[in-house]
Amino acid sequence: MPEYAVELRGVSKSFGPVVAVHDVTLAVREGEFFALLGPSGCGKTTTLRLIAGFEQPTSGEIYIAGQPQREIPPYRRPVNTVFQNYALFPHMTVYENVAFGLQMQRVPRAEIRRRVEEALEMVRLPGLEDRRPRELSGGQQQRVALARALVNRPRVLLLDEPLGALDQKLRKAMQLELKALQHRVGITFIYVTHDQEEALTMSDRIAVMNQGRVLQVGTPEEVYERPADRFVADFIGETNLLEGLVTEVQADRATVRVNGTLTLQVGATEGIATGQAVAVAIRPEKIALHSQPPGPYAIPGVVHEVVYSGADIRYLVRLTDQTLIQVRLQNMGNGSTPHFPREERVYLTWRPDAARLLTA
């Protein structure tokens, strides 16, 4: 039996009538960078607080390193938390903040000094030991919060949107740094974020949550390429969702009728039946645009809107049934990217396996 760092089995948490976490089952592997991803209010923080022990599950059981945690108070769990707004102790210096956990564990004084210095070194923050949190920038506070947790060498580190308060540039830099740090210390990270890009770039695996439920758990590639349902497809990256009915199923291919007029050929998933209501999901960057129809399967449309956004050019294409489709072409430089002005007639194509049939 594989040892999981953290395991949730059928965990639910209600606050009065509000079900914050609904029957969540998760297994986080030892040493993994595991992201909890979902929109605001979906229960990410609550899930983290359940693992840390600040909340008790209404039902279900949480295991840390194989041990059930029901009766165990937060101060006896082998996890540490980096709080959303850091929650640094304002009356203590940076040194005292970082040393706090070790003092509480009655680590000898000399060892505390050594480990605090080591931790501050690790988050690249030496020399600020005597400052107080309010004398630090947001990024520095973030590092102190990280050092304060890591210095204890927890089994699992829980991070609640640790980069949420930083500006875009610093956030990108910290993402890489955090990832490298996690690799170096080998501690299991459970990382809460509502930023899908952050989750995709940093995680080994992602659990996508919505309204208290876990909808899909998988590697970044899995959740991006093979989203389990409409919500995941829509939340991770950008997606065109076309609602329709299955009119025909062949061996590996299904025909879907969208809006009664448009007919699409899509690679079939298992268990698809004729007459079923489905959604066809297709990523904007997987669509090609042509000025002449390359074949009978190309879908005609008219350019509705063009947006230049630096790295790529976004088109909104209106199909014959008035559906709007997003298309993203990479900006390859002068002339090599075809350019289509507004109201120009275009033809859309994509590889059959690029579109996905979603039933849920």
Add this chain to the structure above:
Amino acid sequence: MAFHLRRDTARLLALISPSLTWLVVFFLLPLLIVFAISFGQRGPYGGIRWDLTLANYARLLDPLYLRIFARTLAISLATTGISLLIGYPMAFFIATRPRRWRNGLLILLTIPFWTNFLVRTYAWLLILRDNGLINLFWTGAVHTTIQQLAAWFPLPWWDELLRATAEPLRLFGTDGAVILGLVYGWLPDMVLPCYAAVERLDPRLVEAAQDLYANRVRAFWRVVFPLTRSGIIVGSILVFVPCVGAYVTPDLLGGARTMMIGNVIYSQFMMVRDYPFGSALSFVLMALMLMGTMIYFRLGAEEERRLA
């Protein structure tokens, strides 16, 4: 540059002059008068003889007055301590109720203030005195119950209880009664600043402490207490200062035996008519209080500055 500076100073003076005037007229001037009188002597018919003597201050060293000073200090400290022990947890209780309840609870706390202080203290007199409410119960219901019990189960120790309940409890006229009255009177002054401090405390800091292996007790002493200390300091001053100067409560509840320095000053001015001695007492009391408060406040200010 210098000109600007002077103009700024002038403007500043203009700005603070109303409060400055207020301070001078209503605080410094009377203080100076009291200070001046304290060097005089009581005239034969209660007037003031301007002798320029230190006799009044020398008289303060009389063990009689030193003892009253000491008692005043002890009673005030006890009152402050007890108010803190009740008020601090009370502040936590209120601050941890749902938000919509809190204002109501705070208003409840101040309801006694809507009645005159004298009337409220008098009510305590009615409760505590020898034929007051408590003793009515003690020598009445409690006494008869024990009589009954003694009749049903004859045991040796009933006798002692019977004798005890036959007599009213000595509540009125004790230091305890005075402290009770003072705590009752000044408790809200402890609760409110403590509440303000507790309210400001971010509960996530307590969770952070627990996350870092601090149990409840250690989380309290390392995080909650230092972060609410300013409230404790302000509350303590707000209770301690009026206690030191109290005279209504010790007068009504302390009877003839428990005198506080406030009563002595009162009697010097209103009964003995020894204004110079009363002034010396007042002045020394105020100087001591001011010094104590300043030292204590400094501790709090330092804390505030570190947190601000």
